[in-house]
Amino acid sequence: MKxxxxxxxxxxxxxxxxxxxxxxxxxxxxxxxxEVEILEKLSPDKYEALNKSLNKYNIEIVENQKSILVxxxxxxxxxxxxxxxxxxxxxxxxxxxxxxxxxxxxxxNLFSEVTYTSIENxxxxxxxxxxxxxxxxGNLSLTEIAFKLNYSSVAHLSTQFKNTTGITPSAFxxxxxxxxxxxxxxx
Amino acid sequence: MNEDYIDIILADDDEDDRLFFTDxxxxxxxxxxxxxxxxxxxxxDYLNSEEIxxxxxxxxxxxxxxxxxxxxxxxxxxxxxxxxxxVAIYSTSASEEDIEKTFVYGANIYIKKPDNFKKLKKxxxxxxxxxxxxxxxxxxxxxxxxxx
Numbered sequence: 001m002k003x004x005x006x007x008x009x010x011x012x013x014x015x016x017x018x019x020x021x022x023x024x025x026x027x028x029x030x031x032x033x034x035e036v037e038i039l040e041k042l043s044p045d046k047y048e049a050l051n052k053s054l055n056k057y058n059i060e061i062v063e064n065q066k067s068i069l070v071x072x073x074x075x076x077x078x079x080x081x082x083x084x085x086x087x088x089x090x091x092x093x094x095x096x097x098x099x100x101x102x103x104x105x106x107x108x109n110l111f112s113e114v115t116y117t118s119i120e121n122x123x124x125x126x127x128x129x130x131x132x133x134x135x136x137x138g139n140l141s142l143t144e145i146a147f148k149l150n151y152s153s154v155a156h157l158s159t160q161f162k163n164t165t166g167i168t169p170s171a172f173x174x175x176x177x178x179x180x181x182x183x184x185x186x187x
Numbered sequence: 188m189n190e191d192y193i194d195i196i197l198a199d200d201d202e203d204d205r206l207f208f209t210d211x212x213x214x215x216x217x218x219x220x221x222x223x224x225x226x227x228x229x230x231x232d233y234l235n236s237e238e239i240x241x242x243x244x245x246x247x248x249x250x251x252x253x254x255x256x257x258x259x260x261x262x263x264x265x266x267x268x269x270x271x272x273x274v275a276i277y278s279t280s281a282s283e284e285d286i287e288k289t290f291v292y293g294a295n296i297y298i299k300k301p302d303n304f305k306k307l308k309k310x311x312x313x314x315x316x317x318x319x320x321x322x323x324x325x326x327x328x329x330x331x332x333x334x335x
């Protein structure tokens with residue numbers, strides 16, 4: 001037996017989108033012309049889940065080229081910070097330009113435009129975040145952390161920590177320790 | 188990504204402070220949506236109601252009638268539903284000990300209320316920008332502490 005079917009491509013896509021978004025419990029508004037307005041803040045996890053579910057139907061979320069390049073800049077920087085081996089003498093600006101194949105001026109302008117911060121500030125923020133994680137882990141002294149993250153001295157790291165967060169590394173450690181004690185007693 | 192604005196709430200019983208606060212956000216580069224509440228009870232009633240979009244950053248005045256900022260902070264941090272909200276204490280003055288206590292009880296940011304509008308704009312811009320970095324880079328909010 002042969003059945004002849006007729007379908008409306010648009011209606012099918014709309015239905016797939018609707019079901020996928022409903023399943024993930026996302027509030028949305030389908031605008032047509034391949035646009036969906038998301039009416040809530042999507043966490044990175046949920047965004048990934050949505051992307052994955054849509055890929056099953058060969059539907060792709062089209063990301064803009066600029067944000068892809070910005071993400072690459074971020075990944076390269078984080079990689080440089082976390083990876084001791086890239087702790088080479090090469091300057092970050094030259095390293096980024098070489099790795100990503102654009103001039104540093106271009107990368108730097110693009111980065112500021114998209115992220116509301118500069119590459120320099122982003123690097124500092126990431127290094128301080130990493131410092132916080134290492135402080136909490138407690139295996140390394142601040143001097144060792146400063147060395148690991150390529151600071152010229154522990155004083156330099158302390159100053160940058162204080163300038164970025166408004167508190168000293170030792171106050172940070174004290175606050176997190178107390179916070180955990182409270183959490184333990186209430187659990 | 189999908190963010191086009193930051194949702195902000197302020198709970199403060201001082202009318203002038205609320206006004207300066209909303210005005211200061213109007214000139215920032217990052218688009219914000221600001222709502223204000225007159226005290227801690229109104230704030231918590233709103234946060235506990237169903238079907239609302241939770242704010243990205245919540246500014247709490249410490250001294251409020253009926254329910255203080257500290258009480259709100261403790262209620263918020265005791266509820267998992269609010270774990271993604273960055274809480275900023277926004278207060279005229281406090282001892283070092285009190286400031287540290289707000290951090291220990293889960294505040295992310297402590298801001299001493301600036302004495303002029305220009306400074307206020309600068310401080311709020313800094314908070315929003317840093318929070319944006321945490322938000323868009325998936326940084327760990329549990330170790331997000333900032334004092335301005």
